[in-house]
Amino acid sequence: MLECFPYIHPPASADLMTAVRETLTRNGKMETYRHVCAVADVARALAEREGLCVQACEHAALLHDISAVIGASDMLAWMQSHGGWVADAERQHPFLLHQRISRVIASEDFMQTDERILSAIECHTTLKEAPSPYDLVVFLADKISWDRGGEPPYRTAVERELKHSLARAALAYIDFTMDGGMILCPHPWLLQARKWLADACA
Numbered sequence: 055m056l057e058c059f060p061y062i063h064p065p066a067s068a069d070l071m072t073a074v075r076e077t078l079t080r081n082g083k084m085e086t087y088r089h090v091c092a093v094a095d096v097a098r099a100l101a102e103r104e105g106l107c108v109q110a111c112e113h114a115a116l117l118h119d120i121s122a123v124i125g126a127s128d129m130l131a132w133m134q135s136h137g138g139w140v141a142d143a144e145r146q147h148p149f150l151l152h153q154r155i156s157r158v159i160a161s162e163d164f165m166q167t168d169e170r171i172l173s174a175i176e177c178h179t180t181l182k183e184a185p186s187p188y189d190l191v192v193f194l195a196d197k198i199s200w201d202r203g204g205e206p207p208y209r210t211a212v213e214r215e216l217k218h219s220l221a222r223a224a225l226a227y228i229d230f231t232m233d234g235g236m237i238l239c240p241h242p243w244l245l246q247a248r249k250w251l252a253d254a255c256a
Contacts, residue, residue, distance in 0.1 A: 055155075055162045058132065062123050064163070073164065074116045081123040089201040090116050096195035104220065106187055107170070114174040114192045117164060121155035129155050143241040150241055153179045181224060181247035190220035197227050207234075225251040 056062050056077075063080040065073035078087040094115035101111035121129065130148040132155070133140055144150045157176040160166040174192040177185065181193045194216070200206035208230040216223035228248045231237050237244070 055132075055158050056123070059124055059128060070113060070116060070164065074120065077120060077123060083122050085201065086119050086122045089199060090119055092199040092201075093118065093192070093195045096198050097191050100191045100195060100220070104187055104191065106191060110168055110170045110188060111174070111191050111195075113166065113168075114171040114178075114188065115195055117160040117166065117171070118156055118175045118178045118192055118196060119152065120159050120164070121152045124152075124155060126151070141242055143239045146239050150179060153177060177243060177247075180241040180243040181228070181251075182243040183246040183250045185224070185247060185250075187220060190224050194220060194223055194227070219255075221251050222255050225255055 056064050063077075065076040065080075067073045067076055074090065075087055078084070078090070094112050097111040097115035098108050100106075101108040124132075126148040129151040130140065130145070133144075133151055138154075140151070154176055156178075157172050160175050161172060166172060170186065170188040173186060174188045176182075177189055178192045178196050181189060185193070194212065197206065197212065198209065200209070206212075208227050211226040211230050212223050215226040225248065228244065228251065232240060232244075232248065
């Protein structure tokens with residue numbers, strides 16, 4: 055997929071970690087590279103705690119923002135040109151497409167075939183209904199690894215619930231951000247995830 059965008063410098067290495075670093079840093083996304091490394095650290099720790107495949111969680115974390123090298127308007131144009139469904143939230147804020155575009159890049163350019171990895175990448179921003187443990191790990195690792203400076207305002211709530219379960223921690227994040235007006239145009243997947251988690255955690 056990356057070859058569709060002539061301004062992107064593709065990776066040269068076959069090693070995943072090196073290829074991710076090359077893709078992000080050579081395309082001016084050093085901060086994104088630091089972020090995905092931080093997310094991978096948290097994802098590994100959560101995977102070990104939950105008895106999940108550490109490598110799968112790590113790979114999903116490393117690739118979850120790989121589409122940051124593509125401009126948001128180009129993401130929307132690509133999705134529309136390929137007949138992909140676009141939510142109203144994604145039309146208003148095309149960067150929301152980056153989770154779904156990252157899945158495509160992970161599959162086509164980084165040869166990932168494990169559905170646990172691809173699914174976790176695809177919903178790492180919004181989550182989705184009936185998320186897998188891998189979806190939850192990468193979602194939470196992304197939120198815990200706040201990339202805006204300082205401590206995330208929801209950290210205490212999320213870490214408190216994380217002592218109980220991944221699902222409760224994810225619901226704590228969604229409730230905090232939505233009830234606090236931090237998400238003005240929620241993605242339908244987020245709304246579906248919230249309802250599913252609320253029912254599951256009741």
